[in-house]
Amino acid sequence: MLNMTALALAKAIRAKKLSVTEAVAEYIKQIEQTNPHLNTFLTVSKDTALARAQTIQAQIAAGEITSPLAGVPIALKDNISTLGIRTTCAAKMLENYVPVYNATVVDRLEQAGMIVIGKLNMDEFAMGGSSETGAYGTVRNPWDTERVAGGSSGGSAAAVAAGEVPLALGSDTGGSIRQPCAFCGVTGIKPTYGAVSRYGLVAYASSLDQVGSIGRTIDDCAAVLSLIAGPDDNDSTCVISKTFTFDTPLLERLAGFRIGLPRNYFAGGINADVAQAVLAAAKELAAAGAQVEEFDMPLMDYMVPAYYIIACAEASSNLSRYDGLKYGYRSPAAETLAEVYRLSRSEGFGLEVKRRIMLGSFVLSSGYYDAYYKKALQTRTLIKQAYDRLFERFDMILSPVAPTTAYKLGENVDDPLKMYMGDIYTVSVNLAGLPAVALPCGFDRQNLPIGFQLIGAAFSESKLVSAARTYQHRTSFHLQQPGGAWV
Amino acid sequence: MNWESVIGLEVHAELATQSKIFCGCSTAFGQEPNTQVCPVCAGMPGVLPRLNRTAVEYAVRVGLALNCTITRYSKFDRKNYFYPDLPKAYQVSQLYAPICRDGHLAVEVDGTTKIIGIREIHMEEDAGKLIHDAVSDNTLMDFSRCGVPLIEIVTQPDFHSAAEVRTFLMQLREILLYLGVCDCKMQEGSLRADINISVRPEGGELGVRTEMKNLNSFKAIGRAIEYETRRQIQLLESGKQVVQETRRWDDDAGVSYGMRSKESAPEYRYFPEPDLLPIYIDDQWLQSIVENLPEMAEAKRARYMRCWGISALEAATLTSHVYVAQLFEEVAALSRNPMEAAHLVAGEIMRLMNQTDTLPEDLAVDAKKLATLITLVSSAKINRNAYKEAVEAVFIDGVDPEEYIAQRGLRMVSDADAIAEAVAAVITEQRQAVADYRAGQHKALGFLIGQAMRKLQGKGNPALVRKAMLEALE
Structure with missing residues (x-):
């Protein structure tokens, strides 16, 4: 059962070959076995999930829920607010924080009969690319537990890869869905900014954050996206009435698909195995009938700096509410108000989070705003305009997700610049608010997964999913599963 | 400097x-x-x-x-x-x-x-x-x-x-x-x-x-x-x-x-x-905001004068504070007598506000009660003196106007026999004034009517008292 796709599992449930309770119990059993090795889950909501399984089973039997994923378990990155279930953002600051409300995406999943079985580990407040910065330990890569799972949605990608859950939600601010998917050999969608409500997603960088899905196949991910996407009164940036249905039939041929390949992404710092596998993916799509054409991606040197300035600026403001007063960690040593602020935040936040808060505070300070923040906003506009022009020529852009495969635990964590450069291929997508899908496309010589991404114009998810579906129909990288001592 | x-x-x-x-x-x-x-x-x-x-x-x-x-x-x-x-x-x-x-x-x-x-x-x-x-x-x-x-x-x-x-x-x-x-x-x-x-x-x-x-x-x-x-x-x-x-x-x-x-x-x-x-x-959107702008003081003044013939002075007083204007408009609507409402609010109510140091935002007087009093005075159920007294009682103590008038016996006397009796008594008692009047000193009439009103405890219907007095003197 753990090898089934989510859609197949839902079908089996509808066909009464399997009960919802059996499915939930089976996955929880797997989590209990493997989580001690992988550290993917921060909270397993076993009792509520099992109780809900019975309710959902009854509703499916009564024909009250007909969604294509009814009865399927799902786990959520721990920065998605769940009513009554601890939501820590992998932060000491929110160690005992239990939300009083559900994120919009959680309500929508539950209305569709999906069952939340737990909350997934991540980088602290989604800041990081290796899921090593959290306060509750490092997520380990199921393909090699001495290596990172990627981040910040490392728990989400690793849990899916390890068969602990058929589907997960992650969030992507600068690559946080796509990069762990690439590192763990699973599939993910980072939707267009504004396609999915952010209400209840604990903010890292508001103008960049977006919730998306992670699964074994593009069809599973698309099925979740069609449930969670659509306008929400509670999110002013999610107002365009676009809902997605991905029910177009499989395209045998990608006739008329124009795919751009950024030549300069394959020079310089990229690992040779990664470059080769990604170029092979381009060839595969060309073989399927797509027209692949090389081009030079402009502004490449400005993407990472612009991203870190904007993301850190917003983060410095978004994380100010963790002040030790209303909820979360308060330093026991604090006596005055100033000490409550200073000590609680100094002791409560991890190193990477503090680094970004300081960076963000600095670039917003008077005298520096124009030199940094304003310049970064201008750069962002240029990047958007560059993409606009590219999408006049291409339907989508094919690119690596990360310059390397999963690296060793601790290898980069003390070298922030090196870590930040790992985001080179992903951050511009967020700066421009575009959708992208990340798909497995091979393995390096150490048998570590490699991923590539397809980036489209705003709200072109259907086209991206079509191309991805054709690719997965022609390849089997996404069906490979890790093995190891933890299994 | x-x-x-x-x-x-x-x-x-x-x-x-x-x-x-x-x-x-x-x-x-x-x-x-x-x-x-x-x-x-x-x-x-x-x-x-x-x-x-x-x-x-x-x-x-x-x-x-x-x-x-x-x-x-x-x-x-x-x-x-x-x-x-x-x-x-x-x-x-x-x-x-x-x-x-x-x-x-x-x-x-x-x-x-x-x-x-x-x-x-x-x-x-x-x-x-x-x-x-x-x-x-x-x-x-x-x-x-x-x-x-x-x-x-x-x-x-x-x-x-x-x-x-x-x-x-x-x-x-x-x-x-x-x-x-x-x-x-x-x-x-x-x-x-x-x-x-x-x-x-x-x-x-x-x-x-x-x-x-x-x-x-x-x-x-x-x-x-x-x-x-x-x-x-x-x-x-x-x-x-x-x-x-x-x-x-x-x-x-x-x-x-x-x-x-x-x-x-x-x-x-x-x-x-x-x-x-x-x-x-x-x-x-801007147009709809403009169209839904509430009426400002100046426009209110113009409307009061144009539609209801209220004097410029009274209109200015009524619009000096929005709460005063609101009270006036409520009383005018309820009593269907804007002119009387204007006199009341611009006159007696403003005087009482001054006397009691009441700020416009603290105005709590019941418009419905004031409107009742206007109806009573303009339908000759009470006279001006009783009206003024009742307005003050409504303003200060919030009394019910009908009850107050009944308890105080302020309802106007229009009973022909009672008036005739009072007039007859005055003519008997005030011989000198009667003689003066008959000798052509018409200002004695006011004195005689006043005396008759006194006998009616101030509640006599002034028009009827005057008519009865003139008839008795002829």
Whole structure:
């Protein structure tokens, strides 16, 4: 059962070959076995999930829920607010924080009969690319537990890869869905900014954050996206009435698909195995009938700096509410108000989070705003305009997700610049608010997964999913599963 | 040397919307602490703001009334600072593109008209309240006020005296009240003003300014301006410098003291609020706001005179305060006698307000009761004396007019026999006056009628008494 796709599992449930309770119990059993090795889950909501399984089973039997994923378990990155279930953002600051409300995406999943079985580990407040910065330990890569799972949605990608859950939600601010998917050999969608409500997603960088899905196949991910996407009164940036249905039939041929390949992404710092596998993916799509054409991606040197300035600026403001007063960690040593602020935040936040808060505070300070923040906003506009022009020529852009495969635990964590450069291929997508899908496309010589991404114009998810579906129909990288001592 | 003070104002007005600016919580004042709070206004992790359109419309109303340019593409920014009454540790405000700009208001001071420039009006959210609990020696947080919509009206430094500031504020207050956008209760904090003040040799270069906070009444504002002007002049005359700083006014002590200097001014790290889209006010929306503007004092005066023939003097009195105008309009509608209602409110009610020191905003008299009395007097059920007495009883004690008249026996006597009896008695008793009248001294008639009314305890129907007297004298 753990090898089934989510859609197949839902079908089996509808066909009464399997009960919802059996499915939930089976996955929880797997989590209990493997989580001690992988550290993917921060909270397993076993009792509520099992109780809900019975309710959902009854509703499916009564024909009250007909969604294509009814009865399927799902786990959520721990920065998605769940009513009554601890939501820590992998932060000491929110160690005992239990939300009083559900994120919009959680309500929508539950209305569709999906069952939340737990909350997934991540980088602290989604800041990081290796899921090593959290306060509750490092997520380990199921393909090699001495290596990172990627981040910040490392728990989400690793849990899916390890068969602990058929589907997960992650969030992507600068690559946080796509990069762990690439590192763990699973599939993910980072939707267009504004396609999915952010209400209840604990903010890292508001103008960049977006919730998306992670699964074994593009069809599973698309099925979740069609449930969670659509306008929400509670999110002013999610107002365009676009809902997605991905029910177009499989395209045998990608006739008329124009795919751009950024030549300069394959020079310089990229690992040779990664470059080769990604170029092979381009060839595969060309073989399927797509027209692949090389081009030079402009502004490449400005993407990472612009991203870190904007993301850190917003983060410095978004994380100010963790002040030790209303909820979360308060330093026991604090006596005055100033000490409550200073000590609680100094002791409560991890190193990477503090680094970004300081960076963000600095670039917003008077005298520096124009030199940094304003310049970064201008750069962002240029990047958007560059993409606009590219999408006049291409339907989508094919690119690596990360310059390397999963690296060793601790290898980069003390070298922030090196870590930040790992985001080179992903951050511009967020700066421009575009959708992208990340798909497995091979393995390096150490048998570590490699991923590539397809980036489209705003709200072109259907086209991206079509191309991805054709690719997965022609390849089997996404069906490979890790093995190891933890299994 | 002749010194001149240069003063600018920052007026904060809480908008009287039903719900808060970014969530659906109620804005009602004076409820139990933390009862009007939701995850959004409490700043829980993951929440997002949702803009209240009515708040935008109210802000635009003020902009229109103050002759501002309405910003068609306006934006919100975050003002970041740590304080326990601010749960997100940032206030959503407007720095770069405020909703209204470049307006003015003409005020009349000592017979001359002065134009006060309005630099901008921006929208923002109010913060919560801190309450110090003396029993436990703890500071408690009440988040109910968090997210109540505010506008900040920033004037140009166009004032030179406390009198000008006071006149401007009183006029602004009336405008806000007429617009229906703010209840302007300074003691509840729904209208607050900060004052920027500097002094200079008359006509000279601008001096260093200080900002004064915590001004909770018009009186305090006047006192604070006078105090600060004196303080700055004294500093300069003794060869010292004015320090740019924020000062807090202590109205009980009648002094201000420094809170923080420019150097220690907080670094607000303003940046555009990414969680809200820009507000776009298109022609259609603006047009609908213009069309729905409430009737202002001037228009009310014209209408009262045109439609109801009310005198210019009475119309001016009736519109001097919006609450007086409201009372008048209610009484006029209920009694269906606008002219009588105008006489009553502009006359007797204003007199009673003065006599009892009742402020317009505290007017609590029941319009329905006043309308009843107007109906009674104009249908000759009571006479003018009884009317006046009953109005006072309604105003002061809130009595029921019908009951009061019945208990006091104020109903007018129109009974022909009773009147005839009184008239006959007067003619018998007042021989001299009767003789005078018959000898052609017609002013004796008034005396005789007065005597008859006295016998009727003042309740006689004046027309009937007069008629009966004339008949008896013929």
